[in-house]
Amino acid sequence: MIEHDFDEDFVPIAAELQRLPYLSPSPDFADRVIAGIDRLQAPRTVAAVSASRHLELHRGGQQAVTPRRPMGVMQATGRAVAGVTLIAAAAFMFFEIDVLTAMLSAAVTQYAFAIAAVGTQVGALVLGSSAITYLQAGALQAVILYITLAVGLIAGYGAIHTAAQIAKRKAA
Amino acid sequence: MPARSYTDVSDQQVVVFAQEGREDAYRELIKRYERPVFSLIYRMVRDKETAEDLAQETFIKVLNNIDRYRPEFKFSSWLFKIANNITIDHLRRRQVDTISIEGSPDAITAERARATAVTVTSGGESPLEELESRELGAEIEKAIAKLRPEYRACIILRHVEDYSYDEIAEIVKLPLGTVKTYIHRARQELRQYLGDLR
Numbered sequence A: 001m002i003e004h005d006f007d008e009d010f011v012p013i014a015a016e017l018q019r020l021p022y023l024s025p026s027p028d029f030a031d032r033v034i035a036g037i038d039r040l041q042a043p044r045t046v047a048a049v050s051a052s053r054h055l056e057l058h059r060g061g062q063q064a065v066t067p068r069r070p071m072g073v074m075q076a077t078g079r080a081v082a083g084v085t086l087i088a089a090a091a092f093m094f095f096e097i098d099v100l101t102a103m104l105s106a107a108v109t110q111y112a113f114a115i116a117a118v119g120t121q122v123g124a125l126v127l128g129s130s131a132i133t134y135l136q137a138g139a140l141q142a143v144i145l146y147i148t149l150a151v152g153l154i155a156g157y158g159a160i161h162t163a164a165q166i167a168k169r170k171a172a
Numbered sequence B: 001m002p003a004r005s006y007t008d009v010s011d012q013q014v015v016v017f018a019q020e021g022r023e024d025a026y027r028e029l030i031k032r033y034e035r036p037v038f039s040l041i042y043r044m045v046r047d048k049e050t051a052e053d054l055a056q057e058t059f060i061k062v063l064n065n066i067d068r069y070r071p072e073f074k075f076s077s078w079l080f081k082i083a084n085n086i087t088i089d090h091l092r093r094r095q096v097d098t099i100s101i102e103g104s105p106d107a108i109t110a111e112r113a114r115a116t117a118v119t120v121t122s123g124g125e126s127p128l129e130e131l132e133s134r135e136l137g138a139e140i141e142k143a144i145a146k147l148r149p150e151y152r153a154c155i156i157l158r159h160v161e162d163y164s165y166d167e168i169a170e171i172v173k174l175p176l177g178t179v180k181t182y183i184h185r186a187r188q189e190l191r192q193y194l195g196d197l198r
Helices: A008-019 A029-035 A038-058 A073-095 A099-127 A129-137 A139-171 B011-019 B023-045 B048-064 B075-094 B110-116 B127-146 B149-159 B165-172 B176-193
Strands: none
Touching (some): A008 B176, A099 A139, B011 B023, B023 B048, B023 B127, B075 B149, B127 B149, B127 B176, B149 B176, B165 B176
């Protein structure tokens, strides 16, 4: 209550002014205000994108995952050849595996890799490029693939190296 | 972040929570002041939709700049200051000046008048008291509506919101002497308009 600083004849009017009721805006007023506050909208947008991303992954990852450019058969084969050549050369230089063995192993590896590459393209035709893109986009799958290849190559060369040593001993 | 109770929490403390980005703190500030701010603006513009738009603009402006709030001032004073600025700017642009609490003067149909009329919150009185209060309140509302907008803001802040002259001067950005003059003249005019009430 404010102290009187007016004439007595204004007292009843002042009393009525103090009794004036508050007026209410629409029930959704607060929601509309909140929708206009930038700071609150930014996290919501991120959350919405995150939820959308999660939902899209469930739908097959066609839109949520940034699609990688599919690797072509020639490119895959080229990389396989280069990789196998380097490994074969290193094996020959350091482990004294003869060229024929190295070439055969390279050819086998090359052949297997080419089949994998062709299989990818066939899979793309059967399953759809989006499914293959989704598979290729998965980093985990890629890591597993590379580890499998590395382990396979190391194991293969180990076996070949052992066989060569045994053959050398027998020849000697 | 779980919603917390803000009972017995001061405005300044709620503002701190709002500055941390808590939505429930923003909602609490809106809940505390939506009716006073909307009432002030409505009594100045006399149109529900316009008052809602201006009140919304006020809250959005204040809450988007909540980091600029200085705790040495009352939050409500800052809020009313922004509300008054926005409303005065609007009135200067549109020269809205009407007297009907039953709806906008622009309402040319009964439906439009109902749509622009405001909801008056009951104070828990008996039906007769409520009717009398409503009649007296309506007379006061009409009398306030006849005042100049600058007078309206000052008289409402003084007699409805109980602000001191200094606080009103800060809110309406006018010299203290001008505020006192406005309130004195507003009282005189209200006396004239409400002669039968005394």
